[in-house]
Amino acid sequence: MSGDCIFCTIVRREAPASIVREDADTLAFMDIQPMNPGHVLVIPKAHAAFLKDLPRGQAGPVFEAAREISFALRHSGLRCDAVSMYLADGKEAGQDVFHTHLHLIPRFAGDGFGLRPTPGFGRIADRAELEDQAARIRRGLAQSAR
Ligand code: AMP
Ligand code: ZN
Numbered sequence: 001m002s003g004d005c006i007f008c009t010i011v012r013r014e015a016p017a018s019i020v021r022e023d024a025d026t027l028a029f030m031d032i033q034p035m036n037p038g039h040v041l042v043i044p045k046a047h048a049a050f051l052k053d054l055p056r057g058q059a060g061p062v063f064e065a066a067r068e069i070s071f072a073l074r075h076s077g078l079r080c081d082a083v084s085m086y087l088a089d090g091k092e093a094g095q096d097v098f099h100t101h102l103h104l105i106p107r108f109a110g111d112g113f114g115l116r117p118t119p120g121f122g123r124i125a126d127r128a129e130l131e132d133q134a135a136r137i138r139r140g141l142a143q144s145a146r
Contacts, residue, residue, distance in 0.1 A: 002047040007099035011045050021069060025061035028069055031103070035113050038078040038106040042066050049098040051089050052144070062102055073106050080106035084113065 009015040018030040031039040048054040086103040088095035
């Protein structure tokens with residue numbers, strides 16, 4: 001837990017939150033600035049600024065919670081024909097709260113929400129480029145604590 005982290009404060013029940021689900025490892029609550037009605041955040045209870053900092057075994061429960069909540073959203077009566085899940089992992093990815101969290105955003109046609117594609121988006125990449133990138137990531141995986 002981190003003393004000045006708002007999400008740790010919520011885990012300690014020292015700040016208000018509208019909680020939808022809790023288990024031993026995760027907490028899920030309503031986002032105070034929803035992209036669409038029903039926007040939920042799922043967090044690991046353990047403090048970790050980025051996903052890479054979570055101890056082994058603590059990431060899976062976040063996605064298991066998301067699985068259940070994505071079902072619940074579709075059966076909630078809220079407008080939810082689909083769900084976008086989004087995890088901003090780092091400042092340049094749009095992260096504002098540095099306790100890793102997964103957004104679940106109810107979606108429906110014409111809701112206006114979306115990711116902005118980069119220039120050149122949509123081109124099929126060269127296989128050689130993909131192989132080079134995959135090799136770099138495999139080397140990173142070999143260095144990561146698995
Ligand atoms: P991100 O930009 O991915 O780091 O997302 C942070 C999210 O946390 C934003 O959508 C905020 O609206 C939300 N947020 C910040 N403080 C709180 C809070 N006290 N309770 C619920 N959601 C919060
Ligand atoms: Zn925290």
